[in-house]
Amino acid sequence: MNERAILVLGGTGTVGRRLVARLRDAGAPVRAASRHGDVRFDWSAPPTWEPALAGADRLFLMAPDGIAVEPAFVELAVESGVRRVVLLSSRGIEAMGDERLLAAEATVRGSGADWTILRADWFDQNFDEGFFQRAVMAGELALPLGDLRQAFVDAGDIAAAAAAVLTSEGHGGRRYDVTGPRPLSFAAAVEIIARVAGRPVRYLGTVDDYLAQQQAIGVPPEAAEGAAAAFTALAETGDAEPSDDVRRLTGRLPLSFETYAAGAAAAGAWSD
Numbered sequence: 441m442n443e444r445a446i447l448v449l450g451g452t453g454t455v456g457r458r459l460v461a462r463l464r465d466a467g468a469p470v471r472a473a474s475r476h477g478d479v480r481f482d483w484s485a486p487p488t489w490e491p492a493l494a495g496a497d498r499l500f501l502m503a504p505d506g507i508a509v510e511p512a513f514v515e516l517a518v519e520s521g522v523r524r525v526v527l528l529s530s531r532g533i534e535a536m537g538d539e540r541l542l543a544a545e546a547t548v549r550g551s552g553a554d555w556t557i558l559r560a561d562w563f564d565q566n567f568d569e570g571f572f573q574r575a576v577m578a579g580e581l582a583l584p585l586g587d588l589r590q591a592f593v594d595a596g597d598i599a600a601a602a603a604a605v606l607t608s609e610g611h612g613g614r615r616y617d618v619t620g621p622r623p624l625s626f627a628a629a630v631e632i633i634a635r636v637a638g639r640p641v642r643y644l645g646t647v648d649d650y651l652a653q654q655q656a657i658g659v660p661p662e663a664a665e666g667a668a669a670a671f672t673a674l675a676e677t678g679d680a681e682p683s684d685d686v687r688r689l690t691g692r693l694p695l696s697f698e699t700y701a702a703g704a705a706a707a708g709a710w711s712d
Contacts, residue, residue, distance in 0.1 A: 448472050452472065459603060508540055535676070559616065560593055560619075565704075582649040591622065591623050591624075593619050600690040605689065616683075630642065651665065
């Protein structure tokens with residue numbers, strides 16, 4: 441291999457596949473790793489780690505929700521020649537007590553690599569590809585966040601920001617907040633989706649509503665109550681402030697939620 445590659449973990453996922461496509465379009469050498477991709481990678485199978493890292497000097501690091509970023513893997517990556525690590529993290533993790541992502545951030549900071557952390561706000565795609573999709577299709581989304589406004593961000597903008605950091609200099613030791621252009625309540629987001637999708641969807645914003653919905657879909661009570669407490673702590677921090685980091689990294693403004701929703705509806709995301 442004449443040129444060392446960019447290894448993208450979660451290369452078939454919401455952000456990863458967009459990042460891989462963007463890097464390939466730009467002519468960058470990229471390897472898309474996942475449990476079922478061309479480059480096999482599985483957090484629960486350490487024998488897959490070293491082959492995935494072979495030939496890579498840059499790493500887009502993420503782990504699915506509920507799975508820890510293993511320090512042993514990051515150590516192996518650096519030993520294998522990875523000199524730049526870009527971690528996908530999340531905003532609000534201190535308030536929500538997200539020990540998984542707090543530990544991941546500490547791991548990359550102490551890795552010895554040239555690190556950058558991308559803290560993303562709620563993904564737009566949660567509503568059509570992720571864990572809100574089923575609730576939207578059922579016509580009722582419950583979250584114990586009241587009228588809290590968040591700076592929803594499109595996965596394409598996260599991918600564009602990651603591509604910029606992976607392929608240009610000057611980002612080492614920095615944390616970027618990757619957000620959409622304006623804060624929006626969940627009620628407003630659901631209203632936009634209902635309008636463009638042509639289907640009734642409502643938002644319920646209390647703890648009781650949330651716990652009832654979680655019970656209805658079979659979530660264990662302890663898990664639902666723990667999540668409700670974390671969401672309540674986030675709500676107490678107040679409305680999110682959008683950052684200018686997407687524009688500074690990519691040279692363009694982030695996509696609005698309205699534009700995302702219109703595109704997703706046109707593609708049939710919420711069609712029966």
